[in-house]
Amino acid sequence: MGNLLYIIAVILVIFWLIGFLGFPDAVGGLIHILLVIAVIMVLLRLIRG
Template identity: 85%
Template structure:
C-alpha cells in the first residue's frame, strides 16, 4: 500500500509539472488540486515511516 501511495504521489507531481509548464491557463485549478493531493500523500508516507 505504501509503495502504491508513493507512486501515485510521484505521478501526480509529474502531471502537475507537465500541466504547469505546458498548459498554465487551461487546467490551472485542477493541476494545483493534484499537487495538494500529491503533497498530502508524501507527507502521510513520511509520517507513517514506511
C-alpha cells in the first residue's frame, strides 16, 4: 500500500511539472492542488515509515 501511495505522489508531481511548465495560466490552480496532495502523500509515507 505504501508503494502505491509513493507512485501516485510521483505521478502527481510529474503532472504538476507538466502543467506548470506547459500550461501555466490554463490549469494553474488545479495543478497546485495536485501538488499539495502529492506533498501530503509523501509526508504521510515518511511519517508511517
